[in-house]
Amino acid sequence: MTPVETRKCIRTLKPYPPGKPIEEVQREFGLKHVCKMASNENPLGSSPKALEALRKASKDAYLYPDGHAYYLRKKLSRKLRVPEDWLVFGNGSDELIYLIAMAYVRSGENVIVSEKCFIEYKITTQIMNGRLKEIPTKDFAHDIHGFVRAIDKKTRAIMFSNPSNPLGTMIDKKEVDYIVKKTPKRVLLVLDEAYYEYGKSRNYPNSLYYLKTNPNVIVLRTFSKAYGLAGLRIGYGIAQPEIIENLNRVRPPFNVNRLAQEAALAALDDKEHILRSLKVNSEGKKYLYGEFKKMGLSYIPTHTNFILFDVKRDGKEIFNTLLRLGVIVRPMSIYGMPTFLRVTIGTMTENRKCITALKKALSLHT
Numbered sequence: 167m168t169p170v171e172t173r174k175c176i177r178t179l180k181p182y183p184p185g186k187p188i189e190e191v192q193r194e195f196g197l198k199h200v201c202k203m204a205s206n207e208n209p210l211g212s213s214p215k216a217l218e219a220l221r222k223a224s225k226d227a228y229l230y231p232d233g234h235a236y237y238l239r240k241k242l243s244r245k246l247r248v249p250e251d252w253l254v255f256g257n258g259s260d261e262l263i264y265l266i267a268m269a270y271v272r273s274g275e276n277v278i279v280s281e282k283c284f285i286e287y288k289i290t291t292q293i294m295n296g297r298l299k300e301i302p303t304k305d306f307a308h309d310i311h312g313f314v315r316a317i318d319k320k321t322r323a324i325m326f327s328n329p330s331n332p333l334g335t336m337i338d339k340k341e342v343d344y345i346v347k348k349t350p351k352r353v354l355l356v357l358d359e360a361y362y363e364y365g366k367s368r369n370y371p372n373s374l375y376y377l378k379t380n381p382n383v384i385v386l387r388t389f390s391k392a393y394g395l396a397g398l399r400i401g402y403g404i405a406q407p408e409i410i411e412n413l414n415r416v417r418p419p420f421n422v423n424r425l426a427q428e429a430a431l432a433a434l435d436d437k438e439h440i441l442r443s444l445k446v447n448s449e450g451k452k453y454l455y456g457e458f459k460k461m462g463l464s465y466i467p468t469h470t471n472f473i474l475f476d477v478k479r480d481g482k483e484i485f486n487t488l489l490r491l492g493v494i495v496r497p498m499s500i501y502g503m504p505t506f507l508r509v510t511i512g513t514m515t516e517n518r519k520c521i522t523a524l525k526k527a528l529s530l531h532t
């Protein structure tokens with residue numbers, strides 16, 4: 167034991183288990199080619215325009231960034247049609263989840279999440295010594311009626327991602343309308359839309375619309391997924407100015423670096439890259455669905471760039487065998503789904519490699 171005592175709520179915390187990095191798998195198994203299909207990154211990489219902007223911006227790397235992200239703020243404000251002071255930027259939307267917990271969750275208060283939710287909601291709540299109310303999912307989706315029923319006097323926030331990570335399912339406009347309406351204004355409602363670009367469809371809510379009349383709602387989006395900038399760490403929150411001001415109070419002054427801001431600005435201009443990314447995603451989705459069906463594996467239809475599927479055996483074992491074959495996916499045992507794996511939809515080359523490896527792995531663990 168170290169002589170310096172940790173806060174009690176930290177002692178039982180398990181560090182976030184990220185997808186295995188490519189370099190680590192290459193080292194461990196002596197492999198040259200490894201497909202990472204574990205962290206929902208864009209398989210086409212970053213927009214070429216963003217890469218060019220990065221190159222240009224790199225000469226100013228010695229200068230502190232603009233902590234207020236002046237140009238990016240202006241551009242997003244125009245694109246989203248929200249006032250400039252309704253935006254806050256984070257070192258990934260991950261950081262915004264931390265800032266939200268820091269600014270709002272008091273010790274002993276509770277945060278309502280889905281039992282199968284993005285793990286950062288749980289970690290940040292625990293860091294603040296908040297309590298979690300974990301609501302079981304219904305048909306592999308958030309049980310929003312369960313969320314509403316769980317609200318009590320000590321509830322400070324409700325957090326969920328829509329579409330959901332890790333499930334890939336979406337709750338529709340009517341359901342989000344319902345939860346917004348039923349959430350008291352003293353409870354912060356965090357709508358995490360990390361997969362917004364993939365999820366957009368006729369029934370997907372226009373969540374920015376809620377912001378005008380609901381000063382307790384914050385929407386989170388990111389440049390890490392469809393925009394392909396996960397390595398640079400940049401995401402943003404949209405809410406009424408009072409929430410934004412509170413998050414700015416706890417936000418580190420230079421949290422979003424200069425290169426990330428420049429790349430994000432350029433990425434917003436590259437509509438073609440986004441369209442191509444969405445096309446590759448929907449083609450890959452069709453292919454993987456088809457292959458899963460042929461193999462007799464069930465899967466959860468997705469509104470994102472990843473698919474959860476059931477290997478009907480110990481998922482960890484299949485996961486480990488796939489690693490040796492040079493394909494990184496994500497085991498789902500930590501979400502209480504021990505026979506499921508989560509695979510990020512890749513390029514067709516990656517998707518084919520994944521299916522070939524999967525067939526081999528399944529034949530080794532009958």
Ligand SMILES: *Cc1c(COP(=O)(O)O)cnc(C)c1O
Binds near residue numbers: 259284327331358390
């Ligand atoms: C990926 C992801 C994020 C975080 O993305 P950042 O890289 O931190 O912007 C947030 N929420 C969900 C549900 C995610 O899947």
